[in-house]
Amino acid sequence: xxxxxxxxxxxxxxxxxxxxxxxxxxxxxxxxxxxxxxxxxxxxxxxxxxxxxxxxxxxxxxxxxxxxxxxxxxxxxxxxxxxxxxxxxxxxxxxxxxxxxxxxxxxxxxxxxxxxxxxxxxxxxxxxxxxxxxxxxxxxxxxxxxxx
Amino acid sequence: xxxxxxxxxxxxxxxxxxxxxxxxxxxxxxxxxxxxxxxxxxxxxxxxxxxxxxxxxxxxxxxxxxxxxxxxxxxxxxxxxxxxxxxxxxxxxxxxxxxxxxxxxxxxxxxxxxxxxxxxxxxxxxxxxxxxxxxxxxxxxxxxxxxxxxxxxxxxxxxxxxxxxxxxxxxxxxxxxxxxxxxxxxxxxxxxxxxxxxxxxxxxxxxxxxxxxxxxxxxxxxxxxxxxxxxxxxxxxxxxxxxxxxxxxxxxxxxxxxxxxxxxxxxxxxxxxxxxxx
Numbered sequence: 001x002x003x004x005x006x007x008x009x010x011x012x013x014x015x016x017x018x019x020x021x022x023x024x025x026x027x028x029x030x031x032x033x034x035x036x037x038x039x040x041x042x043x044x045x046x047x048x049x050x051x052x053x054x055x056x057x058x059x060x061x062x063x064x065x066x067x068x069x070x071x072x073x074x075x076x077x078x079x080x081x082x083x084x085x086x087x088x089x090x091x092x093x094x095x096x097x098x099x100x101x102x103x104x105x106x107x108x109x110x111x112x113x114x115x116x117x118x119x120x121x122x123x124x125x126x127x128x129x130x131x132x133x134x135x136x137x138x139x140x141x142x143x144x145x146x147x148x
Numbered sequence: 149x150x151x152x153x154x155x156x157x158x159x160x161x162x163x164x165x166x167x168x169x170x171x172x173x174x175x176x177x178x179x180x181x182x183x184x185x186x187x188x189x190x191x192x193x194x195x196x197x198x199x200x201x202x203x204x205x206x207x208x209x210x211x212x213x214x215x216x217x218x219x220x221x222x223x224x225x226x227x228x229x230x231x232x233x234x235x236x237x238x239x240x241x242x243x244x245x246x247x248x249x250x251x252x253x254x255x256x257x258x259x260x261x262x263x264x265x266x267x268x269x270x271x272x273x274x275x276x277x278x279x280x281x282x283x284x285x286x287x288x289x290x291x292x293x294x295x296x297x298x299x300x301x302x303x304x305x306x307x308x309x310x311x312x313x314x315x316x317x318x319x320x321x322x323x324x325x326x327x328x329x330x331x332x333x334x335x336x337x338x339x340x341x342x343x344x345x346x347x348x349x350x351x352x353x354x355x356x357x358x359x360x361x362x363x364x365x366x367x368x369x370x371x372x373x374x375x376x377x378x379x380x381x382x383x384x385x386x387x388x389x390x391x392x393x394x395x396x397x398x399x400x401x402x403x404x405x406x407x408x409x410x411x412x413x414x415x416x417x418x419x420x421x422x423x424x425x426x
Contacts, residue, residue, distance in 0.1 A: 048299065050202065051307040065189055067198040069358050072351060073209035090180075098186035106180075122209075124198065124357040128184065147205055 028055035031142035034081025038112040039144055042077055047146035055142035058131040066127040070119040078145045080113040080129050087134035091115045094126045198361045200326045203248040203333035204299055210340060213349050218253035221336045224261045227423035232375040233273050237321040238422045240269040241328020247302045249336060251295050259290035259298055266305055275312035279305060323365045328422060335419050338412035350403040356396045363388050380421045387414050
């Protein structure tokens with residue numbers, strides 16, 4: 001079997017398994033895989049996605065803040081993922097004063113959420129991740145980001 | 149197993165990633181709060197420590213302010229041979245940052261040299277096994293002038309080094325790797341901005357939370373372990389205290405040309421202390 005066929009088979013198997021509720025793969029690493037999936041199309045647009053990621057688990061309605069140093073002149077996307085199929089997750093970006101600072105083209109869908117910022121100033125920002133709804137008691141999440 | 153997982157991730161990215169943008173386009177309008185209460189947020193326990201940017205992230209922003217002669221900042225000196233692991237960790241951080249500089253300069257011999265140096269230093273602190281494939285990939289990509297791949301591998305190298313240190317419960321060493329990289333990145337940033345001053349360039353130094361983050365980590369270094377009593381660690385801690393008021397500007401105040409020069413002097417002195425055996 002050639003390598004393309006192997007990738008296709010493995011990808012299909014993982015997609016089916018994750019669609020079945022994510023019961024088999026339930027870890028922050030899996031959430032990271034989904035965050036990276038969300039990031040994949042943006043790499044073609046020149047975004048460098050960092051290897052590092054941030055993650056954990058949250059109950060429905062819970063939020064977490066990640067403080068991030070951003071640089072004026074760069075453009076950033078933050079991608080959040082979860083392995084829980086029917087969870088609703090969100091990610092938003094606020095400046096150091098607590099004012100919403102993101103571009104309007106962020107999005108949320110299924111396993112994924114994303115937020116986009118072109119910082120008006122260099123400094124600290126708050127990336128707020130949330131599990132809005134979930135059928136699970138705790139929902140794994142992971143956040144990755146890219147810049148260009 | 150690790151490579152199998154990465155292989156699977158790649159597969160998933162290929163199969164699903166292409167459809168993600170389409171999904172995003174169909175996503176419904178979302179509710180978002182226009183403001184959050186930062187004061188209460190800071191007081192709560194839900195705030196993750198500040199994320200330390202890669203040197204390449206700062207250099208990308210710097211590049212947009214005008215062309216930079218990265219070649220003059222490339223360094224391939226071997227640096228001192230240290231036995232104390234905290235000193236090796238600091239040096240490793242600066243060498244990885246040197247790798248990002250060499251990528252900016254597209255200097256293949258320097259990148260290859262740095263790749264070997266990173267491997268040697270990683271071996272010295274017992275995490276060489278996880279770095280070998282990255283060092284090999286860095287050298288191969290530099291040979292083919294695939295600079296994006298080199299940049300990616302440097303990022304992976306830093307993460308692998310730090311993950312391996314964390315697995316060995318050497319989190320303090322992992323923090324020193326980040327600090328070493330940040331100091332070297334700041335030294336080069338201030339050198340570039342000093343040479344051609346602009347308020348926009350100086351603004352890239354506005355990183356007060358990062359400074360507090362590093363200061364806190366240095367204060368929490370294990371005082372009972374002799375290797376963490378290296379004078380350079382104390383020197384860095386003191387110097388960060390001097391830098392902080394210069395970059396902690398707010399409102400209409402700007403970081404001045406004089407401050408940029410002073411920070412360059414400080415970080416150059418610290419970098420010399422990191423790479424040189426006193």
